Amino acid sequence: MSDTPKSKDPMAVSRRAMMAGSAAFGAALFAPSTLLAQDYPTAEVNVTGLAVTDTTVTVGILHSVTGTMAISETGSVQAEKLAIAQINEMGGVLGRQIEVIQEDGASDWPTFAEKARKLLVSDKVPAVMGCWTSASRKAVLPVFEQNNGFLYYPTFYEGLEQSPNVIYTGQEATQQIIAGLDWVKETKGANSFYLLGSDYIWPRTSNKIARTHIEQFLGGEVVGEDYYPLGHTQFNSVINKIRLRRPDVIYAIVVGGSNVAFYKQLKAAGINMTEEDPILLTISVTEDEILGIGGENMEGAYACMKYFQSLDNPNNIAFVEAFKEMWGEDIVIGDVTQAAYLGPWLWKAAVEKAGSFDVDKVREAQVGIELDTAPEGYVKVHENHHLWSKTRVGLAKADGQYEVVFETAELVEPNPFPEGYQ
Numbered sequence: 001m002s003d004t005p006k007s008k009d010p011m012a013v014s015r016r017a018m019m020a021g022s023a024a025f026g027a028a029l030f031a032p033s034t035l036l037a038q039d040y041p042t043a044e045v046n047v048t049g050l051a052v053t054d055t056t057v058t059v060g061i062l063h064s065v066t067g068t069m070a071i072s073e074t075g076s077v078q079a080e081k082l083a084i085a086q087i088n089e090m091g092g093v094l095g096r097q098i099e100v101i102q103e104d105g106a107s108d109w110p111t112f113a114e115k116a117r118k119l120l121v122s123d124k125v126p127a128v129m130g131c132w133t134s135a136s137r138k139a140v141l142p143v144f145e146q147n148n149g150f151l152y153y154p155t156f157y158e159g160l161e162q163s164p165n166v167i168y169t170g171q172e173a174t175q176q177i178i179a180g181l182d183w184v185k186e187t188k189g190a191n192s193f194y195l196l197g198s199d200y201i202w203p204r205t206s207n208k209i210a211r212t213h214i215e216q217f218l219g220g221e222v223v224g225e226d227y228y229p230l231g232h233t234q235f236n237s238v239i240n241k242i243r244l245r246r247p248d249v250i251y252a253i254v255v256g257g258s259n260v261a262f263y264k265q266l267k268a269a270g271i272n273m274t275e276e277d278p279i280l281l282t283i284s285v286t287e288d289e290i291l292g293i294g295g296e297n298m299e300g301a302y303a304c305m306k307y308f309q310s311l312d313n314p315n316n317i318a319f320v321e322a323f324k325e326m327w328g329e330d331i332v333i334g335d336v337t338q339a340a341y342l343g344p345w346l347w348k349a350a351v352e353k354a355g356s357f358d359v360d361k362v363r364e365a366q367v368g369i370e371l372d373t374a375p376e377g378y379v380k381v382h383e384n385h386h387l388w389s390k391t392r393v394g395l396a397k398a399d400g401q402y403e404v405v406f407e408t409a410e411l412v413e414p415n416p417f418p419e420g421y422q
């Protein structure tokens with residue numbers, strides 16, 4: 001996928017796309033009037049020497065657009081650029097147009113740290129939208145905390161973290177892992193699980209939480225657990241083990257380009273996710289990854305996330321229309337892509353609530369910010385810097401989309417440090 005829109009200007013957006021998206025967000029959040037820069041003098045709204053002028057404010061985007069994680073992170077870049085373009089069409093932030101410095105983490109954690117330092121120290125951006133894997137987030141976290149930067153992190157993750165310098169717009173473990181395992185136990189009667197993941201922080205920590213929940217709270221059994229390096233493409237040996245042990249559920253947390261090989265090889269081995277096969281439940285395959293995997297190789301699998309492109313609500317319909325208008329009709333939108341889209345809007349809301357671009361003031365203003373216009377539905381920033389949100393389960397279809405088969409009745413409160421799972 002390309003991260004450059006159809007227009008030659010990478011921040012350009014058509015009037016139709018702007019109207020489709022900003023109508024959903026702007027009217028509810030930022031009415032009744034556009035804020036003017038002259039009412040917010042730079043000397044007053046930028047006392048810490050950030051990249052703010054009388055007419056512009058520069059933010060950072062830091063994702064992998066090369067390497068094995070590009071298949072997953074490109075959508076985040078696209079979503080963030082769409083949100084920024086729509087915000088600029090509405091008048092910007094405190095009357096200033098948003099400019100972007102984009103850096104490539106290149107699927108390499110030291111590179112993420114290096115680029116984060118550049119954005120904060122050299123470019124002096126007041127906010128960065130970025131990272132995908134927990135490894136990349138852990139790599140940049142000391143940089144943000146030492147330099148008092150502000151990161152909007154869009155990926156569902158393992159929890160067990162809370163930083164004053166990060167807003168986590170994806171779900172943490174209690175909102176995704178535990179809720180998904182409860183669903184497959186209650187609705188499918190699942191008792192035995194095979195845990196499979198890529199070999200880094202998020203899959204290992206997530207599966208530690210999953211194992212604890214399966215064994216101690218669900219009375220189930222883990223019959224196998226394996227990990228493979230990022231970019232790994234040979235899964236036949238573990239597929240053979242799965243076939244021999246016949247778990248009720250394959251719990252898959254494979255990420256990036258490895259997903260393409262895994263699901264194709266799973267199908268080639270005769271595991272077609274029919275009633276006779278183990279249930280496949282993933283928390284890592286969004287519509288973005290299915291685009292590379294192929295819908296025919298994912299059909300019948302389940303995913304537990306907070307957002308699916310197929311959600312039928314006015315906010316999401318407007319968002320999908322705007323996204324396709326900017327990036328092309330064949331584009332797809334996954335959970336992390338939608339969570340990335342929230343970042344610039346949450347930052348704008350906090351800046352304008354604070355009346356300042358300075359990080360300490362924005363941080364204080366961010367807690368309690370509500371969006372009832374998010375594509376996923378109503379969300380709110382918790383004091384622990386995560387979002388209240390619903391949990392949903394989707395059934396993968398041959399066309400590459402998910403059919404929503406379950407959602408929680410209420411928002412799930414984020415709890416990044418659940419008792420008994422640490």
